[in-house]
Amino acid sequence: MGQLAAFIILSIVTLASAVVVVGSKNIVRSALSLIPTLLGIAGLYILLHAEYVAGIQVLIYIGAITVLILFVIMLTEQGTGARFRQVNEQVLAGVLAAAVLAVLLMAVFFGTTWAPGPGALPQYTAPAIGSTFLSSAILIFIVTSFVLLVALMGAIVIARRER
Amino acid sequence: MVNWPLEIVKAGLLAVVIFTFMAIVGAMFGVLLERKVGGWIQARLGPKHVGPQGLLQTVADTVKLLQKEHITPRAADVAIFNTAPLIVAVAGLMSWIVIPFGTLGDRVLIVRDLNIGIVFFAAMGSVTVIGILAGGWASNNKYSLLGGLRSASQMISYELPLAMALIAVAMEAGTLSTVGIVNAQEGWLGSFAFRQFPAFVIFLISATAEVNRVPFDLPEAESELVAGYFSEYTGMRFALFQLGEYGEMFAMAAMTTTLFLGGWRGPLLPPLVWFLLKMYAVVFFLMWVRWTYPRFRLDQLLNLSWKVLLPAGLVWILITGYRITF
Numbered sequence: 001m002g003q004l005a006a007f008i009i010l011s012i013v014t015l016a017s018a019v020v021v022v023g024s025k026n027i028v029r030s031a032l033s034l035i036p037t038l039l040g041i042a043g044l045y046i047l048l049h050a051e052y053v054a055g056i057q058v059l060i061y062i063g064a065i066t067v068l069i070l071f072v073i074m075l076t077e078q079g080t081g082a083r084f085r086q087v088n089e090q091v092l093a094g095v096l097a098a099a100v101l102a103v104l105l106m107a108v109f110f111g112t113t114w115a116p117g118p119g120a121l122p123q124y125t126a127p128a129i130g131s132t133f134l135s136s137a138i139l140i141f142i143v144t145s146f147v148l149l150v151a152l153m154g155a156i157v158i159a160r161r162e163r
Numbered sequence: 164m165v166n167w168p169l170e171i172v173k174a175g176l177l178a179v180v181i182f183t184f185m186a187i188v189g190a191m192f193g194v195l196l197e198r199k200v201g202g203w204i205q206a207r208l209g210p211k212h213v214g215p216q217g218l219l220q221t222v223a224d225t226v227k228l229l230q231k232e233h234i235t236p237r238a239a240d241v242a243i244f245n246t247a248p249l250i251v252a253v254a255g256l257m258s259w260i261v262i263p264f265g266t267l268g269d270r271v272l273i274v275r276d277l278n279i280g281i282v283f284f285a286a287m288g289s290v291t292v293i294g295i296l297a298g299g300w301a302s303n304n305k306y307s308l309l310g311g312l313r314s315a316s317q318m319i320s321y322e323l324p325l326a327m328a329l330i331a332v333a334m335e336a337g338t339l340s341t342v343g344i345v346n347a348q349e350g351w352l353g354s355f356a357f358r359q360f361p362a363f364v365i366f367l368i369s370a371t372a373e374v375n376r377v378p379f380d381l382p383e384a385e386s387e388l389v390a391g392y393f394s395e396y397t398g399m400r401f402a403l404f405q406l407g408e409y410g411e412m413f414a415m416a417a418m419t420t421t422l423f424l425g426g427w428r429g430p431l432l433p434p435l436v437w438f439l440l441k442m443y444a445v446v447f448f449l450m451w452v453r454w455t456y457p458r459f460r461l462d463q464l465l466n467l468s469w470k471v472l473l474p475a476g477l478v479w480i481l482i483t484g485y486r487i488t489f
Contacts, residue, residue: 002170028243029240055282055286058287058290062293063293067289067296067315070296070300070315071312074300074311074312123278126339
């Protein structure tokens with residue numbers, strides 16, 4: 001009962017602020033509305049007993065990525081004005097793309113028979129995630145690390161050239 | 164099965180308790196202590212007139228702030244302008260959830276011993292940036308915006324070394340829970356201040372930067388930015404920013420105590436007293452630094468983080484890993 005109520009509240013928070021993200025005329029408000037969206041998703045992770053993922057979600061997505069987005073907006077010329085309004089000419093295309101994606105996802109969700117996973121949930125998920133990274137998922141882990149490293153070096157190269 | 168209504172009532176009551184604790188012990192007493200310590204270091208007297216030895220000075224200041232008018236600048240973005248101080252204050256409040264204050268019999272005095280304790284703490288610290296950035300932008304004032312931007316670049320830069328120090332401690336203790344970390348520190352030599360000395364230094368420096376205190380107070384910089392991101396805030400909203408800031412500072416001191424100084428552990432005195440003693444010692448250290456050092460330049464600040472603290476943190480994680488494994 002409580003879980004259902006929590007799920008509904010979190011979903012409403014997530015969805016309502018997501019609508020503001022795409023609908024707001026003010027770009028800073030859009031970026032700030034990302035925060036309740038991401039917090040709602042973190043709450044959903046907690047409902048799924050993935051508290052480590054939830055913590056990292058807040059730390060990375062809210063503490064780093066959203067701040068970075070805000071930072072970039074505020075450093076650009078027109079982002080600083082509170083009166084600045086943005087226009088989106090691709091509303092129709094965006095709605096269509098979102099609708100197609102939603103239909104596809106729902107088809108997949110309802111078409112799959114969700115078997116309950118074997119075994120019980122581990123009490124602490126952080127060590128389990130860590131050992132998965134360093135055993136069965138090591139290739140993905142290393143490749144991702146390399147991609148990030150290359151992106152980092154690319155950013156440095158671009159920033160250097162401008163000087 | 165979780166008893167939901169009971170849990171919600173408990174959470175509400177605990178929020179009131181922590182908020183009161185943070186407002187009285189953190190902000191009100193903290194401000195008084197700051198002025199007294201500052202006065203003592205600079206060979207002045209500090210507040211002296213209101214109450215015995217100026218003890219009631221902050222009470223008078225709080226009453227004054229409560230009475231002041233809320234001014235919203237005409238060009239400001241009203242909704243964001245009003246929300247920003249709340250974000251800062253609530254994030255400062257939330258950090259206290261994972262701090263163990265001591266023991267009472269067999270129970271540990273902590274709001275909730277989360278098994279992701281220090282990740283949660285770091286996450287709440289990073290949410291504060293949003294409030295500062297939003298407040299700086301919504302004021303629609305160039306000094307506020309500059310303060311907000313400086314604060315964002317500074318806090319992002321110092322979150323990384325802070326996280327490195329947290330990772331090293333978590334590796335040594337083998338847990339992310341704050342109670343587990345305190346339990347992993349036995350005796351004087353077992354405290355992580357000795358076993359994790361480099362992490363301790365990195366954590367202290369980054370914590371000072373995270374709470375925007377001198378020598379890392381560029382986001383506020385009274386002499387150049389007229390208080391930075393909260394220039395336009397008046398009355399209780401200004402007080403909420405101050406509350407969040409002092410709450411953060413005391414939370415950082417409490418976290419330093421928990422992670423490195425053995426938390427509530429100590430001989431003779433009750434655990435709660437030990438915890439408060441250690442926490443105030445760290446707070447005193449932060450104030451001592453504030454009244455001793457001048458402000459950094461922005462490039463010095465970023466260089467210290469990216470070129471010194473971050474590599475040092477990475478090397479220390481490597482050394483810790485080696486020590487644990489072999």
